[in-house]
Amino acid sequence: MRIDPKTKLELLIEQLDLNEHIEHFKNFFSRHSSLYIEGDQELHFKYIKALDAIEFKAPPKIADFSTIKAHLKKHGVLNFEQIFEIIKVVRYFRYLKNREIDGLIGAWMSKFVIDERFLEIEKYFLEDGRFNEELDETLYGLGTRIKEHKNNMSGSLKRLMSSSKLAGYLIDTQVHFINDEECLLVRGGFNHVLKGAVVARSSGGFFYVSPDSILKTKEKIRYIEQERESIFYSYAKEFSVKLSEVQPFIAFIDKEFTKFDNYQSRVLFARAKNLQLIKSKKDSKIVLHNFIHPALHKAKPINVDFSKNILMVTGVNAGGKTMLLKSILASAFMAKYIIPMKLDEHKSHIGSFKNVLAIIDDPQNVKNDISTFAGRMQEFSKIFEYKSALIGIDEIELGTDSDEAAALFKVILDDLIKRGQKVVVTTHHKRLAALMADRDDVELMAAIYDEENQKPTYEFIHGIIGKSYAFETASRYGIANNIVQEAKKVYGDNSERLNLLIERGSQLERELKQKHKKVDEKLEELRLRERNLLEQKEQLYKELQEQKYALKRSYEVAINEAKEAARAGDSSSIHRAMNKANKKLPKESKKELTNTTEFEVGNTVKYHSKTGTIISMKDKKEAMIEVEGMRLRVKTKHLKHTQEIKKKPTTNLKLNVEKRAGLKCDLHGMRADEAIEVLDKFISDALIAGWDEIIIYHGIGTGKLSYAVKNFLKAHPRVKKFEDAPPHLGGYGAKIVTL
Secondary structure (H helix, E strand, O other): OOOOHHHHHHHHHHHOOOHHHHHHHHOOOOOOOOOOOOOOHHHHHHHHHHHHOOOOOOOOOOOOOHHHHHHHHOOOOOOHHHHHHHHHHHHHHHHHHHOOOOHHHHHHHOOOOOOHHHHHHHOOEOOOOOEOHHHOHHHHHHHHHHHHHHHHHHHHHHHHHOOHHHHOOEOOOOOEEEOOEEEEEEOOOHHHOOOEEEEEEOOOOOEEEEEHHHHHHHHHHHHHHHHHHHHHHHHHHHHHHHHHOOHHHHHHHHHHHHHHHHHHHHHHHHHHHOOEOOOOOOOOOEEEEEEEOOOOOOOOOEEEEEOOOEEEEEEOOOOOHHHHHHHHHHHHHHHHOOOOEEOOOOOOEEOOOOEEEEEOOOOOEOOOOEOHHHHHHHHHHHHOOOOOEEEEEOOOOOOOOHHHHHHHHHHHHHHHHHOOOEEEEEOOOHHHHHHHOOOOOEEEEEEEEEOOOOEEEEEEEEOOOOOOOHHHHHHHOOOOHHHHHHHHHHHOHHHHHHHHHHHHHHHHHHHHHHHHHHHHHHHHHHHHHHHHHHHHHHHHHHHHHHHHHHHHHHHHHHHHHHHHHHHHOOHHHHHHHHHHHHHHOOOOOOOOOOOOOOOOOOOEEEEOOEEEEEEEEEOOOEEEEEEOOEEEEEEHHHEEEOOOOOOOOOOOOOOOOOHHHOEEEEOOOOOHHHHHHHHHHHHHHHHHHOOOEEEEEOOOOOOHHHHHHHHHHHHOOOOOEEEEOOHHHOHHHEEEEEO
8 A cells, every 4th residue: 555755754753753853843833834845955954044043033823824815816805813814924024124134034034025005904903813993983982882781781690699589599609601691500490580591401400591681781782793793894805905905925925934934943943952953965974973862861972974885783682773773864854854953063964865764663463464574575675666765774684584584685785785775774683794794885883782780881883793692681681590591501602602702802892992082082182282382373473573563663763763863964863863773674675576578479378367369569568468359458467478379269258239238148047046156257257358348137037136136236346337228238137237
């Protein structure tokens, strides 16, 4: 049976123990939305990081606009609740605009031009969505009358409850509301002293009675409520007409709010839970540093380098192998959907995978009449359907003979490697690990066992095959010692010796790890010394600069003394002052760089990165050169001789406009960021070529490209001015730029 994508996603979240984390995350959304953000993930992440850099209040809960937009499209009448949903979104975006935020978010908010008609509607709604009846004199008067009638009803009921005739029939002295009717709770026989309608019976057999004395007042209230509803409807009709006129803007803010909601939910969730925002990179490498799975509390951080195709995890039972597997898959899943997680974002790296698959649970089920191994084979057969997948397989040999499984799964893993899949495998059986260990694209990892304290450490070592410690685990969980010892005898001396060798390898690896740690500490100490030396160097340089400044000041004093002596006309004083100044003056020699190279007409020369030919000279200081079909007047000091073979002048520029317009740049069909990059390079080339006027074609379209081009031209330091082109050159869809 085919499983729909949503069910697959929910199943994966459940398999990776992310249910609680995802549910907490969804609570930060203002409206229901999918986990995946459609569109350019790089751009989305830039907006998320930009939003994370500012303080803002969370948006209110907002309903879906589908029904609202459908009603407006058919010119229907919205109710006040639907109208207020639109008002809430408009108010929130106005709040963000009024913050005058800089950068990417500020530029985004500047796109929202809110029509004055929204203000005309907004003023009638209070912050909690209630209609502000004080703005309508008639409504306010009707509301006052209803309050008066209700006060009269309350007084009438109190007088009835204090009546001595009714006292013997009253069960309690409070007003009950049954089916929106004010009632008194009385016992049987009340009809002798109280006229009214029985609304309901209580569980004790008593009667809820609405007295006749308040019926007339209720009728008056109902009549007034009808008048109020009529007025409310007229307002709803008026508001709906105004909103119908701005349907495109409502559709725009609906789409933009959904996008903003995806951004803010991630930012506020990360802040609330002290998590990090990270997205997947464009490769298949996974490096986790201090990662903590969200389902674990007070867990040891996970550090793993999974750069190869296969990661095979062995080692002690209940040592954290399965949780390591789930952590690797969970990190890739959360990075794909930009869901905040706990890790060191600066030292971690998570690749991008089109699919994340988990084969973790035992598929055996009485209902589907399937064995564990057969179920596993079904799951494995589906793996080959995917491309660019990250696959996690827990207890790979589950359900069949370990030696046969090792041979089978060795071949399966070889084939998956050829397909470019990335697979995390946990196993207790060493045969499969030994078969895969000689491959360069397989990484071995073992869970560490603390033999002294007889328990797992929940830490891992790279590069070795770990021992399962089945006998030790059995003892730890209550199996009698004599049974464990007998099992060891049955297991055999040779097998035990193999385990001892594996254990010794692990011990040596741990010792090596300790030595590495000491080396790292020594290296860190050397780095600290290097930083200290750099700081001392900077301090000495600062002192040197201060001394140079003081010396220059003393020069100025000596020169001033010499000037004073010169003005006095005393030649001996002049000589003494000049000698004093000369002794203090720095002995610096400056060599003026001059270009002594001579050029002649016809020489092939280099100008910046371009090669051209000299076609005329002027005073040996200026030259007219021809570069790729264009003539440029340049200083000879900017030219260099070249021995390159003279190429036939060609040009790749097609001039379709008047000479005064210079060059053209066509940006039609490009995204804003792509167009700006092309335009920047084009203007640089035009400046090098010596053009002082160019034309840019961007079109009209939605206005986004035109807006981006204008902002770029305003900020460019070499653009003197720009204006819309005349009609015959493109009009509003083009710009004439003076450089």
